Amino acid sequence: MVEEITSMREDFAQWYTDIVKKTELIDYSSVRGCMILRPYGYAIWENIQRELNKMFVASGHENVYMPMFIPESLLRKEKEHVEGFAPEVAWVTHGGDEELTEKLCVRPTSETLFCEHYANIIHSYRDLPKLYNQWCSVVRWEKTTRPFLRTLEFLWQEGHTAHADADEAQEETLRMLDTYAGFCEKVLSIPVIRGRKSDKEKFAGAKATYSVESLMHDGKALQSATSHNFGDGFARAFGIQYTDKENKLQYVHQTSWGMSTRIIGAIIMVHGDDSGLVLPPAVAPIQTVVIPVSMHKEGVLSRAESLKAELAEKYRTVIDKSDKQPGWKFSEYEMKGVPIRIEIGPRDIEKGEAVLVRRDNGEKIQIKLDEISEKTGLILNEIQSGLYKKALKLREDKTYIAADPESFKKILEETPGFVKAMWCGNPECEAAIKESTGATSRCIPFEQEELSDKCIYCGGRARKMVYWAKAY
């Protein structure tokens, strides 16, 4: 047990803050609401980036880079979009001492830039589809901020695609949602609910928004990624037209989809425990750490070094040769969520063994040195899938069904989590539920269940089962 980290039960918010600081994921900067991603935190993002990018490339997407500034007139081209984002954009009004004739906003998202560009480069059905993605940072002037979960500037990727027709755009929207779901579940070991957002929760300017939703340890939900179908709304606003095979002018149908550094907050809050971080091996900056014990003794350090070199061929491995106590090191790497720790000291070397310790369950295993590389791989896989199962169980344990407003409210107050309940589809009921319970509709899941035929709030005819929760 690490003393410096507040226990989850005692104060979840403080636990979270302790973790991000003490494990050196971030530091605060002198700019309000902006965080410094330290090497350990940034390495997680780089791993996420690498894995996710592979998936994008595999499905035919190309990376581009757009400017970070958007002229005011361009931002204003699509009405709903600007209304959605205007309250939280940062404006550049001066270049040096000179006032700009048109102010520029720092991109809060890049739909408008992509649209303008697409209008210029798409002319024929032969130019379609356009499957672009960009990795960048965006700025949203949030009122309150929290590391990873909400910062003024954050890193993300935003995919923007243009298609010949509505069906293809819808297919792309769902394919990318599925990509995110697979990424969360396989790479991050985070189970997600796939579904559609209600109109109230929809992206500004979208025809339909889909999301993958995950559940944190404290029973609050976190939108882990979104995928939007824009229909031809943006195309009409920006004049993105092409000539089809029949020589007729058509508007393109577009999508956009994104995942941000916020997902690191989910990794922390889904897998972490009172000893600190627990990182899924696929994105852990350090997969195994070799800790020499009694390293001043003859032969220990050199054996530990050669073990490290062997492991490093296959896994992200470090050796800690600092003169700290072994016990200190054990705690340190536990706190940092390193999946596997390997202790090697005189006793082990004599027997031709080492001690392998799993972060996920604390199990200590004596392993023959000549088998250790292979076993490490197997155990990393076990941890990867074990974390998923554990998280899934947690989510299932915290998923409830409510049949009436009173029990709905009671569940959210006493045992926070996902609440499944029927909804008539009326935004007023949705707003009223939020007002009385603080919970929002997280999504209308693809996997529907017929819990009842009455809306949880008004008792009218129910149309959909919805996942509700308090959310980050």
Place this chain on the structure above:
RNA sequence: CGGGGUGUGGCUCAGUUUGGCUAGAGUGCUUGGUUCGGGACCAAGAGGUCGCCUGUUCGAAUCAGGUCACCCCGACCA
């Protein structure tokens, strides 16, 4: 943006109520030594314009006004 809280060596905090000598402790850091299988020990040392600004006062970490930042709860949002 509303409500609450906090700013004092790197970190955690005491001191502020009731203004008063050279601002303390633990931990961390540096050096030397002894240790080393779950956060070691001894010794010596370095490190602070008390968030910032203005005021009150003979005198401000302490009082007043302002301001900035962070944390928590809410509203808004990825």
